[in-house]
Amino acid sequence: MRKSDALSDRLDRPWRKPPLIKSPWLRRALAIGVTAYLAAAIFSIEVNWLRVYEGLDRGAEFIMSFARLDFISRAGDIWSGMLESIVMTVAASVVGIAISIPIGLGAASNIAPLPIYLICRGVIAVSRALQEIIVAILLVAIFGFGPLAGFLTLSFATIGFLSKLLAENIESIDKAQTEAIRATGSKWMQWINYGVQPQVIPRLVGLGMYRIDINFRESAVLGLVGAGGIGATLNTAFDRYEFDTAAAILVVIIGIVMALEYLSGLVRARVQ
């Protein structure tokens, strides 16, 4: 009897998906709070419209310079800067990924003992907390201007990025497969090689390719603080107001990033 009462209570009444936040009070307070913050934020932006008006000309000049790219007059600088950037990217990616793998294993809570887990998570936290530019400024101060500082910066940044994402991927692998390998009496290294590695390889390859892409783009920025590479050439071009050379450098960077994107698509399609 009670069962049919429960049903008749519900019949002919609209049904809605239960809200994410149960309390209607909290729901409304959050909505009002977010709106108020957004409004306050927008009104607090101070724009000097006169300055913008004056700057428009310079912006236009820079954009127009893309119509007359100058690869020629600084060809030597562009070439050597680009080469330096590519060497920096490849070296930093290889070293960074090689270091990331053991740290990623250590930072996965389902395979690492607690003390190792905490140490590896600590390394990742430090690497992620320090922004590339800050690290680059520090390393330039230590090692002087040039690509060595850039290489070290990118390696360091790669560790924070790749270890974290690898560790999270390891934490979500299929437990049954690892159990099956453990049940054979395998040693720890064999267990990782058979039970864990095949499950994370596609993700590791994808992340590695993505990180190479990021490292190349970062190398263009790091030059601005003296850490070598194409960024240094770009910085010089800006300093000399050679916007057509700067535009040419940007076009080359865009071309290389797109080529990397295409390459990474090919590689990921093969490793499934």
Next chain:
Amino acid sequence: MGLSFPGQDARTRGEAVLKIEKLVKTYKTGDKALRAVDMEVPQGQVVSLIGPSGAGKSTLIRCINRLVEPTSGKVWLDDVEISGLSAGALRRERRRMGMIFQEYALIERLTVMENVLSGRLGYVGFWRSFLRRYPQSDVNEAFRLLDRVDLLEMADKRADELSGGQRQRVGICRALIQDPALLLVDEPTASLDPKTSRQIMRLITELCAERQLAAIVNIHDVALAQMFVQRVIGLRFGVIEFDGLPTALTPEVLTAIYGEEDWQATIRKDGESEELSA
């Protein structure tokens, strides 16, 4: 427990491969999965473990090879006390217990051959296994086993290309290549269709007979168990409720094992008739 059934002598025939004494497992959540389980399995006997979900079947077989660490109690494989072993000695003993899984638990991205050969991991060194340079005798045995389960031509296919029944046959090869004394089989047919289920159960029992292997088979399908095994153990709330011949499984016995389920089914029937009359 305490009840006596015809065919109880099935328990004590030949030398025991596996002995379990007062095995208890209490999970951190306070969930008492096993409460003092005692059992013995002689060489060559295939035992099926039945019981409702949550009765502790899965926990029991995982406590034997210590994929789950028992809270207390003892487990012997032949003369070796598994429950007291150090990590290294446990790895060596695990080689003698082959395990077959519910969802096959094959390494999806590796080939069939790599999956079968992974059963030898306990016997070969790291570099050999890393480079996939297994001893010729292991390779031969892997091919022989694949031929035995009619999968020889699939040897170099990737595991995720196979059908459910084929995958489970690879899983069986992986367990057998360990050259085990005991098979631990966890719901081998749960994700298979009825026909494939029978084929897999037949294959497991045939292989056990060929090799004089003892096996513990967790299974939901009581009829399937009755068809193929020599002895049935019924588990309920972590306690053995029945231990005897498959033919001794009467409706009363099933009520004793699956009691609460039946009771609920009865109630629901009453409720339905009530609604009908209302």
